[in-house]
Amino acid sequence: GQQLNQSPQSMFIQEGEDVSMNCTSSSIFNTWLWYKQDPGEGPVLLIALYKAGELTSNGRLTAQFGITRKDSFLNISASIPSDVGIYFCAGPPQGAQKLVFGQGTRLTINP
Amino acid sequence: DVKVTQSSRYLVKRTGEKVFLECVQDMDHENMFWYRQDPGLGLRLIYFSYDVKMKEKGDIPEGYSVSREKKERFSLILESASTNQTSMYLCASLYRGREAFFGQGTRLTVV
Numbered sequence: 139g140q141q142l143n144q145s146p147q148s149m150f151i152q153e154g155e156d157v158s159m160n161c162t163s164s165s166i167f168n169t170w171l172w173y174k175q176d177p178g179e180g181p182v183l184l185i186a187l188y189k190a191g192e193l194t195s196n197g198r199l200t201a202q203f204g205i206t207r208k209d210s211f212l213n214i215s216a217s218i219p220s221d222v223g224i225y226f227c228a229g230p231p232q233g234a235q236k237l238v239f240g241q242g243t244r245l246t247i248n249p
Numbered sequence: 250d251v252k253v254t255q256s257s258r259y260l261v262k263r264t265g266e267k268v269f270l271e272c273v274q275d276m277d278h279e280n281m282f283w284y285r286q287d288p289g290l291g292l293r294l295i296y297f298s299y300d301v302k303m304k305e306k307g308d309i310p311e312g313y314s315v316s317r318e319k320k321e322r323f324s325l326i327l328e329s330a331s332t333n334q335t336s337m338y339l340c341a342s343l344y345r346g347r348e349a350f351f352g353q354g355t356r357l358t359v360v
Contacts, residue, residue: 141291168346169346169347169348171348171349173351178337178354178356179353179354180253180255180339180351180352180353180354181339181351182351183348183349183350183351186347186348188347226292228349230343230346235280235297235299235343235346236280236282236294236297236305236307236343237282237294237341237343237349239291239292240291241291242291
């Protein structure tokens with residue numbers, strides 16, 4: 139099935155650093171969703187984006203809906219140990235009733 | 250807050266058993282989904298439903314069936330469990346293509 143291209147697949151950073159990850163698609167999306175998943179838990183919705191060009195923040199997290207509607211970005215500023223986990227992008231392609239997901243970005247933080 | 254609740258966090262079943270995984274959401278969402286998640290393979294869609302008694306196959310429906318008799322409940326059925334169905338199972342509900350929420354996950358082990 140269709141998947142989003144999410145990069146990077148993994149990141150190893152120092153506490154306090156900023157983090158950037160992105161997702162791209164060959165299809166147009168009307169909604170972009172960003173999730174975080176802790177080990178053994180279900181993904182938790184962090185940010186939802188609904189308009190091309192939209193920039194939305196949730197604490198130290200900022201996400202943007204790309205102008206072309208085929209990409210999205212997530213930034214985490216001043217990372218802390220509890221940011222460790224897997225981050226997923228997702229969305230329903232235009233006209234579809236189901237979600238497609240990126241492969242995930244595994245974030246590891248060295249204290 | 251939206252709640253998606255999966256009936257079990259951990260299950261251990263024997264090969265050949267019929268297994269039921271239950272998912273309930275409390276926000277009157279039309280669309281519900283079942284995914285399995287395996288290391289290195291990301292989230293793979295098994296089945297989804299966009300209305301009561303309606304179901305659609307996802308990317309990996311073989312060995313599974315589903316039931317949606319009431320809007321709030323979506324059940325995943327493993328007709329005859331096999332060891333290759335050992336996995337993390339995630340249920341999600343989607344509101345009008347805008348936001349999707351996940352349950353806490355069920356880790357199923359088939360022995």
